[in-house]
Amino acid sequence: MGEVKVTDDVWIGGSHPCFIIAEVGQNHQGDIEVAKKLIKAAKEAGASCVKFQKTCLNEKFTKKYLERPYDSSNSWGKTYGEHKRHLEFSDTQYRELFKYAQEVGILVTASAMDMVSFDALLNLKVPFIKIGSGDSNNLLFLKYAASKKIPLVVSTGMVDKQAVKTIYDIISAVHKNFCLLHCVSAYPVPYEDCNLTVLQDYKNTFDVPVGYSGQEIGTAVALGAVALGAKVIEKHITLDKGLKGTDHVCSLTPAEFAQLVRDVRVIEASLGTPIKRVVTSEIPCIDKLQKSLVMGSTKNKGEILYPGDVKIKVAEPKGLNALHFDDVIYKTLVYDKKEDEPLHEGDFC
Ligand SMILES: CC(=O)N[C@H](C=O)[C@@H](O)[C@H](O)[C@H](O)COP(=O)(O)O
Numbered sequence: 577m578g579e580v581k582v583t584d585d586v587w588i589g590g591s592h593p594c595f596i597i598a599e600v601g602q603n604h605q606g607d608i609e610v611a612k613k614l615i616k617a618a619k620e621a622g623a624s625c626v627k628f629q630k631t632c633l634n635e636k637f638t639k640k641y642l643e644r645p646y647d648s649s650n651s652w653g654k655t656y657g658e659h660k661r662h663l664e665f666s667d668t669q670y671r672e673l674f675k676y677a678q679e680v681g682i683l684v685t686a687s688a689m690d691m692v693s694f695d696a697l698l699n700l701k702v703p704f705i706k707i708g709s710g711d712s713n714n715l716l717f718l719k720y721a722a723s724k725k726i727p728l729v730v731s732t733g734m735v736d737k738q739a740v741k742t743i744y745d746i747i748s749a750v751h752k753n754f755c756l757l758h759c760v761s762a763y764p765v766p767y768e769d770c771n772l773t774v775l776q777d778y779k780n781t782f783d784v785p786v787g788y789s790g791q792e793i794g795t796a797v798a799l800g801a802v803a804l805g806a807k808v809i810e811k812h813i814t815l816d817k818g819l820k821g822t823d824h825v826c827s828l829t830p831a832e833f834a835q836l837v838r839d840v841r842v843i844e845a846s847l848g849t850p851i852k853r854v855v856t857s858e859i860p861c862i863d864k865l866q867k868s869l870v871m872g873s874t875k876n877k878g879e880i881l882y883p884g885d886v887k888i889k890v891a892e893p894k895g896l897n898a899l900h901f902d903d904v905i906y907k908t909l910v911y912d913k914k915e916d917e918p919l920h921e922g923d924f925c
Pocket residue numbers: 601602629650708709710761763821822823
């Protein structure tokens with residue numbers, strides 16, 4: 577599966593803990609103070625990293641697209657350009673936010689929504705760069721990103737498996753310090769469209785850690801992803817799901833995010849080994865409730881134990897494990913035995 581080195585201390589993949597990204601995206605409403613609150617909330621929730629989206633508008637969009645009216649309850653302006661400008665932080669503001677994240681003690685980065693933003697993030701010395709699904713068909717950008725050798729987390733919404741293979745081939749031709757996230761780009765994603773089992777296919781196909789970027793409501797699907805082997809989970813975080821903005825509806829509140837982190841850790845701890853064996857914690861229940869072989873009736877030394885003569889009960893003291901039933905019947909008793917008395921090895925031959 578491979579591992580990705582994010583910092584000297586933080587790795588993704590292998591047996592490392594699932595890397596949980598709190599995606600602020602544009603849920604900061606264009607307000608740096610809200611952004612700081614979200615950074616703090618992500619830290620307090622136990623996220624591994626907090627993430628923004630960095631866009632150079634003229635690089636990502638055509639002029640005409642920016643002039644397009646954005647007539648929506650989620651809009652921050654009359655045109656899409658006005659809307660996006662309201663939500664975009666300057667490099668100076670990014671510096672302030674990243675400094676704040678450092679003070680708070682959480683890794684911080686952003687998605688580079690275009691090459692100019694990618695370079696800006698390199699200058700900001702982020703530990704890794706996210707490439708969102710908007711660029712899953714942007715092979716030129718992916719080649720550029722790979723050439724810079726910084727660790728990458730790449731989302732794969734809006735494309736099919738063939739394109740994901742192309743993404744993998746492009747980046748892995750340069751390095752393997754990247755993860756691929758299964759993603760479905762709908763806000764929110766209907767559960768039937770999450771197709772989580774794609775993760776199993778990614779795991780079997782690609783020699784890099786795989787993960788899941790979830791835009792569905794709630795935490796259950798992300799937890800399922802962890803059970804299926806996701807080594808990265810990304811979910812949007814918001815201070816209030818009722819706020820204006822496209823992504824709030826599929827985001828988690830800080831309390832929900834904290835619960836997600838706790839539950840991910842529980843699932844990781846519980847995945848354990850595929851080898852089915854009796855574990856130490858079961859011993860008290862074995863002592864208390866596991867069934868033994870006991871006499872079904874009183875019989876004497878020299879008599880044969882027929883099937884009806886041996887019963888399976890919870891006994892005190894314990895007898896032979898009931899799994900040995902077939903080893904006992906048709907054997908001859910060596911001692912006299914009363915009804916309900918446990919049978920032990922050596923009681924028959
Ligand atoms: C595909 C992609 O980029 N998706 C991002 C990540 O999930 C989203 O946060 C979008 O930026 C957001 O939904 C856009 O909303 P609006 O168009 O209202 O600014």
